Amino acid sequence: MNIVIVGCGRVGATLAAELDAGGHEVTIIDVSTTAFDRLPGTFRGQAIRGDGTDEDSLRRVGAEGADVFLALTEGDNRNVMAAQLAAEAFRIGHVVAKVNDPLRAEAYAALGISTICRTDLMMHALLGSMGLPAGPTPGVRAGAPHPHPSEPAGAIDRPATPAVDGRPAKEA
Amino acid sequence: MFVLVVGGGKVGYYLAKELIGSDHEVVLMEKDPRRAAQIADEIGSIVIGRDGCEGKHLAEAGCERADVVAAVTGDDEDNLVICQMAKHHFDVPRTIARVNNPKNEALFRHLGVDELISPTRMILGSIEQDIPVHELLHLAALGDNELEIIEALLQPGSPAVGQNPTELTMPTGCSLFAIIRDGQATPLRPDTVLREGDKVIAIGPNECEAALHGLLIGESPAGATARG
Numbered sequence: 376m377n378i379v380i381v382g383c384g385r386v387g388a389t390l391a392a393e394l395d396a397g398g399h400e401v402t403i404i405d406v407s408t409t410a411f412d413r414l415p416g417t418f419r420g421q422a423i424r425g426d427g428t429d430e431d432s433l434r435r436v437g438a439e440g441a442d443v444f445l446a447l448t449e450g451d452n453r454n455v456m457a458a459q460l461a462a463e464a465f466r467i468g469h470v471v472a473k474v475n476d477p478l479r480a481e482a483y484a485a486l487g488i489s490t491i492c493r494t495d496l497m498m499h500a501l502l503g504s505m506g507l508p509a510g511p512t513p514g515v516r517a518g519a520p521h522p523h524p525s526e527p528a529g530a531i532d533r534p535a536t537p538a539v540d541g542r543p544a545k546e547a
Numbered sequence: 548m549f550v551l552v553v554g555g556g557k558v559g560y561y562l563a564k565e566l567i568g569s570d571h572e573v574v575l576m577e578k579d580p581r582r583a584a585q586i587a588d589e590i591g592s593i594v595i596g597r598d599g600c601e602g603k604h605l606a607e608a609g610c611e612r613a614d615v616v617a618a619v620t621g622d623d624e625d626n627l628v629i630c631q632m633a634k635h636h637f638d639v640p641r642t643i644a645r646v647n648n649p650k651n652e653a654l655f656r657h658l659g660v661d662e663l664i665s666p667t668r669m670i671l672g673s674i675e676q677d678i679p680v681h682e683l684l685h686l687a688a689l690g691d692n693e694l695e696i697i698e699a700l701l702q703p704g705s706p707a708v709g710q711n712p713t714e715l716t717m718p719t720g721c722s723l724f725a726i727i728r729d730g731q732a733t734p735l736r737p738d739t740v741l742r743e744g745d746k747v748i749a750i751g752p753n754e755c756e757a758a759l760h761g762l763l764i765g766e767s768p769a770g771a772t773a774r775g
Contacts, residue, residue: 428624430650452600455631456624463657478602479628482636 381427382448388413427457446472484516551613553599554620610637619645699763718758721751
């Protein structure tokens with residue numbers, strides 16, 4: 376599989392190494408190149424400096440055509456925005472965003488973005504380790520069916536010419 | 548109207564102040580507690596020192612009864628999330644986002660944000676309006692700055708279009724000596740008929756600039772027809 380990971384933190388780097396070792400094509404991006412120090416020397420994938428919430432950056436690293444897109448930075452909102460770019464602008468089929476605020480994770484799952492919530496995962500594991508009831512195992516919360524199913528691929532309406540919206544009228 | 552403003556920077560601060568001035572009910576959310584306290588000192592206890600991106604805090608701020616949510620932080624991703632949470636989770640009828648990267652406008656609109664304010668785009672628009680697109684371009688100064696080489700891009704409406712150099716009344720001391728057409732530089736011959744899109748290279752004394760402008764670009768005040 377062709378996998379793009381945004382955020383080379385502990386989770387991102389470890390997962391990238393694992394997937395790479397498993398023979399997948401991995402591209403990992405981060406705004407800081409020092410983050411790539413977390414990758415093992417054996418990593419054969421691409422590690423590229425870039426902003427995962429910037430459409431141009433994502434295009435430059437080849438996000439278009441990826442099979443899987445994982446947004447795993449430390450910022451919930453960055454992840455959510457990167458994931459929505461991946462789903463809406465690049466039409467990547469499998470997109471997951473790490474969202475640590477449980478309420479936001481739930482809200483975005485309802486909006487069609489699959490989310491994984493560290494808070495829920497850890498709470499579940501800790502309750503379990505104490506022998507307390509923890510409810511069903513939380514995993515990736517699958518996004519609801521795509522909210523814009525009727526739209527063709529690459530459906531974000533781009534103005535044909537760079538229209539200057541919001542420009543005050545001359546008289547105003 | 549009840550307006551929930553998220554982001555207590557300059558924009559959020561003045562927005563809240565103006566809204567209060569026009570008798571709207573306002574709550575301002577600012578995640579930096581020091582900044583929040585500072586604003587509260589100045590405009591009263593309408594400030595919540597919490598992160599407006601967090602669902603729980605939006606609920607506490609009364610998001611579900613807001614008529615308008617304005618997300619005006621300096622971070623596009625935060626503004627997007629605030630508006631989406633407001634719209635889809637709290638059913639707020641009208642959401643407004645500040646967008647800093649103009650490239651994000653299409654995405655935000657597509658994702659359901661009702662109104663976008665893009666300072667970058669607005670400033671860009673003003674600059675483009677103010678700088679005339681077809682002005683004379685100064686290429687070089689010659690001989691103690693008395694003479695200059697200039698370039699003029701011929702646009703529709705230029706008096707020189709359709710003429711050959713012998714038909715043009717050149718100001719004294721000026722001459723046209725080359726054109727760039729389709730990326731090729733060629734000397735200007737007496738029978739060369741000037742066309743739209745030609746770049747004409749001229750040389751002349753500084754004081755003839757206005758005359759050259761009138762001849763090659765048109766007499767209208769600079770910039771007035773720039774967007775024609």
